[in-house]
Amino acid sequence: xxxxRGALSMKYLILCLLLLALPVHAxxxxxxxxxxxxxxxxxxxSNNSGNIPDTTHATPAATDDVxxxxxxxxxxxxxxxNTPTCLCKNMTWGNPASGVPTFAGSTTLAVSGNYSLxxxxxxxxxGSTTFNQSGGxxxxxxxxxxxxxxxxxxxSATYQLQDNLSTTSxxxxxxxxxxxxxxxxxxxxxxxxxxxxGNNFNFYNLTLTxxxxxxxxxxxxxxxxxxxxxxxxxxxxxxSNGEESEGEKGDG
Numbered sequence: 001x002x003x004x005r006g007a008l009s010m011k012y013l014i015l016c017l018l019l020l021a022l023p024v025h026a027x028x029x030x031x032x033x034x035x036x037x038x039x040x041x042x043x044x045x046s047n048n049s050g051n052i053p054d055t056t057h058a059t060p061a062a063t064d065d066v067x068x069x070x071x072x073x074x075x076x077x078x079x080x081x082n083t084p085t086c087l088c089k090n091m092t093w094g095n096p097a098s099g100v101p102t103f104a105g106s107t108t109l110a111v112s113g114n115y116s117l118x119x120x121x122x123x124x125x126x127g128s129t130t131f132n133q134s135g136g137x138x139x140x141x142x143x144x145x146x147x148x149x150x151x152x153x154x155x156s157a158t159y160q161l162q163d164n165l166s167t168t169s170x171x172x173x174x175x176x177x178x179x180x181x182x183x184x185x186x187x188x189x190x191x192x193x194x195x196x197x198g199n200n201f202n203f204y205n206l207t208l209t210x211x212x213x214x215x216x217x218x219x220x221x222x223x224x225x226x227x228x229x230x231x232x233x234x235x236x237x238x239x240s241n242g243e244e245s246e247g248e249k250g251d252g
Contacts, residue, residue, distance in 0.1 A: 026063045027060075029045050029067070030046045030051070030072070031068040032045075033051070033072075034077040036079065036080070039059050049071045050072070059083075060086075062112050064088055066091045067092050073101075074096055075098045075099045079102070080104045081106075081109055086108065086110070087112075088110075088111055089113035095120060104124045104125055112133050112155070115140050117142050119145070131153045132154050135155075135156050137160050138157040139162050142164070153198075154176055158177065159179050160180040161182045163184060164184050167186075169190065172195070172196050175198045176198075176199070178202070184205070185205035186205070191212055193219065198222065201225065206230050206231070207230075208230075214234050
C-alpha cells in the first residue's frame, strides 16, 4: 500500500514538473474601436484585427503581443496608458486609413519583447517605458518617432536599436542587460537635467542637445561609452519664433 502511494506521488510530481515546463501561451491582442484607455478591456481589446469577427479579449498580460494596426480605427485616435503598469510582450503599431494614432498617458509601460512604433504617429506619453525581456535580443524600432518619459532597461536581454533613437527623456537607466546601439545615433533633448544611470551604456553616436543643457546637470552614474561621435549642441540664442538664430547653431 505504501509503495503504491509512493508511486502515485512520484507520478504526480513528474506531471507537475512537466506542466511547469510547458511554454506560457501568448495571445495576439489587437486594439480596436478608436480612442480609449488601456484598461478598457473588452471594449477595446480583441483576439482579431478590427475585432472581426467579434472576439473580445481582456487587457493584455506580459505574455501577450499587442498589435495596434490599420484596422484599429479608420481615422486618427488616441490610446492612453492609465493603469499603474501596462504590460505586453511585443508591441507593434500601424497607421489607420486616415490620420495617425497618438500614444498618450502618464503611467508605466513594461515591454518584455520587441517594440515597434510606426512612422508619423504622435507620441505624447510622459510615463516611463521599461524594457525587461529575459535573455535573447529585444529590438527597438522607432521609425523616426521621438520617445518621451524615463527609459529603463532592466531585463537580461541585449537591447538592440533598429534605427536612430530620439528622446526627450531626462533619465535613462541601464539596470541590467546590454545596450546595443547597433551603429545607430541616439539623440537626447532633455527638458531638464539629464541622468544616465545604472550600468555602462555603449553608444555609437550620441548627441545631447537643447537649452536645458545650459542650466541643468548631466549626471553619469557609471562610465558611459561612445564609440564613434559625441556631440554637445547647446543653442546660444533664440529668435522671436523660439527657433535658434542663424549662425548660433553648432556642435561643441
